[in-house]
Amino acid sequence: MTRIAVVGAGAWGTALAALHARGGETVALLGRDAETIAAIAKTRENPRYLAGIALPASIRATIDPAEALAGADLVLLVVPAQSLADAATALRPYLAAEATLVLCAKGIARETGRFMSEIVAKALPDHPLAALSGPSFASDVARGLPTAVTVAAGDAAEADGLARRLSTETFRCYASSDLRGVEAGGALKNVLALAAGIVAGRGLGASAEAALVTRGFVELRRLGEALGGRPETLMGLSGLGDLVLTCSSPQSRNFAYGAALGRGDDLKGLKLAEGVFTAAIAARLAEDAGIEAPIVQTVSEVLAGELSVDEAVQRLLARPLKREAG
């Protein structure tokens, strides 16, 4: 049994399927939209999420979970964070008993504050769990551009093995045993990318953008540690690395969403921005932990319509002066 199944045929699932099929793995891609799956099978392209990027013919794209999961020892879970509980539950009858599950979504359940690992451990107990996260745009990975990410599992030797298995010539996986730190960094950077987008969209200048990313990183570290992550993980690819990527590129959907907010554009029709669903719960977790996270808090209030963009900027500028390391 050496087969990878990718659950979720959106941008990231399709990119990971392409990467590993090119790397020589036998890969199945499970989607839920029959039209998209039929288009992948026919045109070797995902016209909805990765238009214009050729996919390897060897990917078996299907909407049938039994077909996708049969014989898979590694299952990449690549549906959005808020859909993961339902998607995981639906997989239960089809998973091989010994299959390892790799969490690829970046978010926290908005209702419960649960991390992806907690959700999946509840829905699919007894499977080894890992997380893959780091600076990696789907279209870059699907095109075979060089990328480096973190692969974390509770057991260090297992993380080493998975990192080796998931690495290719262009995709370097660094192993970590800090699952929580990797999950926290991935979820929080999305909220901070919204803030960076707001600053850019409002035209506040490159200096303000750099200040926002730096102070955002302070919050990511503080809150990430309070949630159980290790400092070195939060300073690594899945924390700082992904923060830098998503806060600096309009290619990021979270950054693009924030920029649209900053410009006062219509938000309808924008692509999935996970930070929109994570912001309020991240702000609540910070409050519960007694952690100061003014940027996360402000993003949450802007998204809730409780604060205008200009009021948000004013509020952040008016915070009491303090020592930088404080």
Ligand SMILES: NC(=O)C1=CN([C@@H]2O[C@H](COP(=O)(O)OP(=O)(O)OC[C@H]3O[C@@H](n4cnc5c(N)ncnc54)[C@H](O)[C@@H]3O)[C@@H](O)[C@H]2O)C=CC1
């Ligand atoms: N796009 C990117 O560059 C990257 C995305 N991610 C993360 O991966 C996750 C997925 O993102 P994308 O693939 O980009 O999103 P997407 O919006 O491109 O695609 C999401 C896919 O999930 C499917 N889906 C939604 N609910 C489902 C359910 N209940 N059951 C089965 N399928 C369901 C949708 O039909 C769609 O195909 C997010 O958490 C994102 O933060 C992580 C790294 C890179």
Ligand SMILES: O=C(CO)COP(=O)(O)O
């Ligand atoms: O997580 C990502 C890159 O590492 C993708 O970011 P967006 O979801 O903001 O596009």
